[in-house]
Amino acid sequence: MTYLTASWRCAAPAVLMLSAAAYAPIAVAQPAVLEEPAAVAGGKMTTVVAAAVSSYDNLMGDISYLAKVSGNPDSVQMLQGTAGMFTQPVDKKKPWGFLMQTDGAQFVPLLCLPMKDFDAAMQMLAATGVEPDDLGDGVFEAQVPGQAQSVYIKQQGPWALLSNLPDAFGGAPADPGPMFTEMAKGYSISVKAMVQNIPPMYRQVAIGSLREGIEAGLEQEPDESDETFAKRQELAELQLANIERLFTEFDTATIGWGVDQSAGKTFLDVVYTVVPGSKLAEQVAVYQNSKTDFAGFIDPAAAMTMGLAVENSPELMQSDIEQMKLTLATVREKAENEIDNDPSLPNDEAREVMKSALGDVMEVVEATVSAGKMDAGAKVMLSDASATITAGGHVVNPEKIETALRKLVKLSEGKPDFPGVKWNAATHAGVSFHTMSLPIPADAAPARKLFGETVSVALGIGESELYLAAGSDYMDAMKSAIDASKASPGKKSDPLMMVMSLKPFIATAQAVAPPNPEAAAVLDMLSDALEDAEGSDRILMTQQYITDGIKMRFEMEEGVLKAIGAAATLGVQQRAQGGF
Structure with a gap:
C-alpha cells in the first residue's frame, strides 16, 4: 500500500x-x-x-x-x-x-x-x-x-x-x-x-538519462540511407535541445479533479504555466487571441464536433518547425520504402506515381506547418441510421492535394472495382468539389445500414482551404457549414476543443449493430440511463489560455456518469452469470 x-x-x-x-x-x-x-x-x-x-x-x-x-x-x-x-x-x-x-x-x-x-x-x-x-x-x-x-x-x-x-x-x-x-x-x-x-543536479541527471536513451536508439538501420540516418540524428539533437529548454522555461504543472454538483458534471484540469518573459511565454501568449475561419464546422448541437485555432509566427516557432520538418522527412522516406516493397503495385511506374502523390501531400503538410497557422473544424451529425461528416481547414497550396488525387485516380482507372471521380461536380463560394461513391463491402452490415451500399464522399479545394464531406446529404451539409463560416470570419475560439454527445451515438449503435443479445442488453441499458439526459450527455475537452500558461479541461456530464454506472452494473451482473 x-x-x-x-x-x-x-x-x-x-x-x-x-x-x-x-x-x-x-x-x-x-x-x-x-x-x-x-x-x-x-x-x-x-x-x-x-x-x-x-x-x-x-x-x-x-x-x-x-x-x-x-x-x-x-x-x-x-x-x-x-x-x-x-x-x-x-x-x-x-x-x-x-x-x-x-x-x-x-x-x-x-x-x-x-x-x-x-x-x-x-x-x-x-x-x-x-x-x-x-x-x-x-x-x-x-x-x-x-x-x-x-x-x-x-x-x-x-x-x-x-x-x-x-x-x-x-x-x-x-x-x-x-x-x-x-x-x-x-x-x-x-x-x-x-x-x-x-534541483539542478536532478535536472542534469534527467536530461542525461534522456540523452542516453535517445542515443541508444540511434543506430543506423540496415536499410536506412546515410541521409535519413543523419536526419534522425539531427532530429534527436533538436528534441534534446527542446527538452533542456522546457526544464529552463517550464514553471508549474497542475492536475486538478473536481465535481460541480450544481452543474451536474465532473472534470479534470491539466494546467501548465511557463516562466514569464521566456520564449515559451511568447509562444503561449498567442493562444489568448485564437480565432477561426471555420466556425460553421463547430456545432455544439452535433453528435461530435471539434475545432483547432492556433496561429504563431514562423520565426517564434523556428526550432519546432525545424523539428517537424525533420520528422516529416523521416516519415516520407519510410513511406517511400514501403511503396518500393509493396507487392500489390504492378510495376516501377506505379510506384513512382504513388511516391509522387505522397510527395505532393507531404509538401502541403510541410508548407502548412511552416506557415504557423492551424485552423480547422469538423462535425459529425447522426440521425436515426444515417451519418453525415463534414470538415474544413486551412492549408497552404491545397491544389497540390488535388494534383495528388488526380495521380492516384489515373493509376486506378480501368480497374473493375474503381468507381471513378466526378471532377468539379459542384462549386460553392469559390470552392470546387470532386465527388465519388465508394462501395461498402457486403459483409460490413453496420456500415451499410448507416450509409447504404455506397458512401458518398466529396473533396473541396478552395484558395487556401481544404474540405471533406461524406454521408447523407453531404453536399447540403458542406455548403451550409461553409456559408456559416463565411458569415463569421475570424470568430473568437478556443485554441482546441472537442464535444461529443453520447446519446446519438448509442441510438445509432442500436440501429445498426448486428444481432447480439449481450451487446444489445448493454446498449439498451445505456439508452435507458440516457433517456432523460438530453443536454447533459456530453464529454467535453477544451483548451484555454491563462496568464503565461494553458489550461486543458476534460468534462463528463451527469448523463455520461449515469451511463458509466449502468454499464458497470450490467458488467458485474453478466460476469456473475458467466457472461462476458
Missing part, C-alpha cells in the same frame, strides 16, 4: 500508522550520499510537488454524489463508515495535503493533516498497538511492526506533520493551510509540480 493511498483511505491515526510502511522504500531508494539528515536541518527547503484535498467533508460529498448519480449509492457507505472511525480527531472542514520538499540534495515527504485533537489521535494510534515515542520538541517516532523504517510525527499548531526523517520539520511551512486552500480552489483534489524548484 502506498503512502498516498493510505492517506486517502484513513487519514489521521490510520495514516500515521500506515505511513511508516510507505516511508521505508522512499528512504531506501535515495542514494547513500543523500541520506544524511543533517542536510535537511541546515539547508533551505523548497517545495517541488504539492497535493491538496479540499477537505474531508467536500471529498466525501463529491464521492457520494458520483456514487448516487452512477446508480451505486451504497458503494460509498462502507468507505464513509471506515473513514469516519479513524478521522474523528481530524478537522474535516479544512484542506489537507502532501508536500515533497528538497534542500537541493535529497527529497523529503511531508503529510499535513489539520487536527481538532492531536492528543486524541495519538491515543487512537497507541490503541492500534503502535506506541509513539516522544522525542521532544513536539516530535514523536512511531515504529510500525514489521517495518525497519520509522515515521516521525510533529504537532505544529493545529497541524500534524509526518515524515520519514526526524529533522524534516524545520523547513515545513508554519501554516500549510493557505497553500492547500489556494490549490484546492474549485477542486476536490489537486497536484502541483514546481519545475523550477527541481
Whole structure:
C-alpha cells in the first residue's frame, strides 16, 4: 500500500500508522550520499510537488454524489463508515495535503493533516498497538511492526506533520493551510509540480538519462540511407535541445479533479504555466487571441464536433518547425520504402506515381506547418441510421492535394472495382468539389445500414482551404457549414476543443449493430440511463489560455456518469452469470 493511498483511505491515526510502511522504500531508494539528515536541518527547503484535498467533508460529498448519480449509492457507505472511525480527531472542514520538499540534495515527504485533537489521535494510534515515542520538541517516532523504517510525527499548531526523517520539520511551512486552500480552489483534489524548484543536479541527471536513451536508439538501420540516418540524428539533437529548454522555461504543472454538483458534471484540469518573459511565454501568449475561419464546422448541437485555432509566427516557432520538418522527412522516406516493397503495385511506374502523390501531400503538410497557422473544424451529425461528416481547414497550396488525387485516380482507372471521380461536380463560394461513391463491402452490415451500399464522399479545394464531406446529404451539409463560416470570419475560439454527445451515438449503435443479445442488453441499458439526459450527455475537452500558461479541461456530464454506472452494473451482473 502506498503512502498516498493510505492517506486517502484513513487519514489521521490510520495514516500515521500506515505511513511508516510507505516511508521505508522512499528512504531506501535515495542514494547513500543523500541520506544524511543533517542536510535537511541546515539547508533551505523548497517545495517541488504539492497535493491538496479540499477537505474531508467536500471529498466525501463529491464521492457520494458520483456514487448516487452512477446508480451505486451504497458503494460509498462502507468507505464513509471506515473513514469516519479513524478521522474523528481530524478537522474535516479544512484542506489537507502532501508536500515533497528538497534542500537541493535529497527529497523529503511531508503529510499535513489539520487536527481538532492531536492528543486524541495519538491515543487512537497507541490503541492500534503502535506506541509513539516522544522525542521532544513536539516530535514523536512511531515504529510500525514489521517495518525497519520509522515515521516521525510533529504537532505544529493545529497541524500534524509526518515524515520519514526526524529533522524534516524545520523547513515545513508554519501554516500549510493557505497553500492547500489556494490549490484546492474549485477542486476536490489537486497536484502541483514546481519545475523550477527541481534541483539542478536532478535536472542534469534527467536530461542525461534522456540523452542516453535517445542515443541508444540511434543506430543506423540496415536499410536506412546515410541521409535519413543523419536526419534522425539531427532530429534527436533538436528534441534534446527542446527538452533542456522546457526544464529552463517550464514553471508549474497542475492536475486538478473536481465535481460541480450544481452543474451536474465532473472534470479534470491539466494546467501548465511557463516562466514569464521566456520564449515559451511568447509562444503561449498567442493562444489568448485564437480565432477561426471555420466556425460553421463547430456545432455544439452535433453528435461530435471539434475545432483547432492556433496561429504563431514562423520565426517564434523556428526550432519546432525545424523539428517537424525533420520528422516529416523521416516519415516520407519510410513511406517511400514501403511503396518500393509493396507487392500489390504492378510495376516501377506505379510506384513512382504513388511516391509522387505522397510527395505532393507531404509538401502541403510541410508548407502548412511552416506557415504557423492551424485552423480547422469538423462535425459529425447522426440521425436515426444515417451519418453525415463534414470538415474544413486551412492549408497552404491545397491544389497540390488535388494534383495528388488526380495521380492516384489515373493509376486506378480501368480497374473493375474503381468507381471513378466526378471532377468539379459542384462549386460553392469559390470552392470546387470532386465527388465519388465508394462501395461498402457486403459483409460490413453496420456500415451499410448507416450509409447504404455506397458512401458518398466529396473533396473541396478552395484558395487556401481544404474540405471533406461524406454521408447523407453531404453536399447540403458542406455548403451550409461553409456559408456559416463565411458569415463569421475570424470568430473568437478556443485554441482546441472537442464535444461529443453520447446519446446519438448509442441510438445509432442500436440501429445498426448486428444481432447480439449481450451487446444489445448493454446498449439498451445505456439508452435507458440516457433517456432523460438530453443536454447533459456530453464529454467535453477544451483548451484555454491563462496568464503565461494553458489550461486543458476534460468534462463528463451527469448523463455520461449515469451511463458509466449502468454499464458497470450490467458488467458485474453478466460476469456473475458467466457472461462476458
